[in-house]
Amino acid sequence: MVVAHTQPSTSSSSPVHKKNRRKTSKKSTNATTDAASSSKLELADRDEEMEINDQNPSNSITDVIPVQDGDGEDDIMIDVDAPSLPQSGVPTLPPLADGAQKGPLKSEMRRIPIPPHRMTPLKKDWINIFGPLTEMLGLQVRMNVQRRSVECRTSKHTKEIGALQKGADFVKAFALGFDVNDAIALLRLDDLYLDSFEIKDVKSLQGDHLSRAIGRIAGQDGKTKFTIENASRTRIVLADTKIHIMGSFQNIKIARDAIVSLILGSPPGKVYAGLRTVSSRMRQRAL
Numbered sequence: 001m002v003v004a005h006t007q008p009s010t011s012s013s014s015p016v017h018k019k020n021r022r023k024t025s026k027k028s029t030n031a032t033t034d035a036a037s038s039s040k041l042e043l044a045d046r047d048e049e050m051e052i053n054d055q056n057p058s059n060s061i062t063d064v065i066p067v068q069d070g071d072g073e074d075d076i077m078i079d080v081d082a083p084s085l086p087q088s089g090v091p092t093l094p095p096l097a098d099g100a101q102k103g104p105l106k107s108e109m110r111r112i113p114i115p116p117h118r119m120t121p122l123k124k125d126w127i128n129i130f131g132p133l134t135e136m137l138g139l140q141v142r143m144n145v146q147r148r149s150v151e152c153r154t155s156k157h158t159k160e161i162g163a164l165q166k167g168a169d170f171v172k173a174f175a176l177g178f179d180v181n182d183a184i185a186l187l188r189l190d191d192l193y194l195d196s197f198e199i200k201d202v203k204s205l206q207g208d209h210l211s212r213a214i215g216r217i218a219g220q221d222g223k224t225k226f227t228i229e230n231a232s233r234t235r236i237v238l239a240d241t242k243i244h245i246m247g248s249f250q251n252i253k254i255a256r257d258a259i260v261s262l263i264l265g266s267p268p269g270k271v272y273a274g275l276r277t278v279s280s281r282m283r284q285r286a287l
Contacts, residue, residue: 109153110164111144112171119148121174128180133170136187137163169194176244177237186246195245195252202263214238216262224268228258231275233282254278 114122130141138157143150152167166187173183186192205213218225225236232255234247245252258271
């Protein structure tokens with residue numbers, strides 16, 4: 001007895017898969033056509049809304065605010081004729097009264113230190129020092145020996161605002177080494193100043209070079225120093241390596257330039273020639 005095994009035919013299954021593929025492709029094409037048609041409908045609806053808004057501008061979302069004519073423009077426009085503010089921030093203050101600076105001042109005190117080597121000359125010339133301070137400026141002055149200083153204070157007799165500063169400059173000038181008669185000029189004139197510097201500020205010198213520089217500034221028996229003082233109309237004090245000059249601003253510059261040239265090594269004859277030309281120009285300007 002022979003049993004025959006028959007295999008199922010695959011011809012029946014292949015058409016089924018082909019049909020399914022055709023169905024999915026049809027579905028996808030239908031979906032794309034539906035999406036395109038819906039987008040076209042949306043665009044058409046938007047165009048219709050824009051046309052409606054163009055025909056009826058009052059129904060649009062952004063309404064145009066009408067501009068007021070006539071008197072309403074003054075509220076919106078900037079007034080051109082308004083008074084302009086000052087460009088600079090400097091305040092304009094009224095002038096002081098005639099007796100404003102001569103009234104009673106607030107009590108102030110100033111302490112001027114005195115070097116140890118100037119205490120003995122201070123004690124000798126004390127009468128000539130506190131006399132101008134009390135009579136001319138109306139200050140109260142005392143010598144503090146323990147602190148080695150001179151104390152000045154304003155009082156009811158003080159008339160000027162800058163009296164205390166003038167008194168302090170006068171005592172400081174005496175402490176630096178100036179004569180009392182020369183220092184009194186600080187109380188009488190307003191355009192006098194004090195200037196101090198050291199030789200090492202100009203050029204770093206040591207030993208014999210420093211001694212020769214000091215000798216060139218002083219000269220034989222102080223001749224060079226006196227010549228500079230007379231030509232520039234100043235007063236000069238040589239205190240070791242420190243140099244103090246008293247005079248007006250322009251005269252201090254002339255004396256300082258001459259001293260600097262001597263420190264740098266210029267011969268005194270060349271400095272004298274420069275001072276002669278400067279003094280002649282000063283005389284011409286004075287005329």
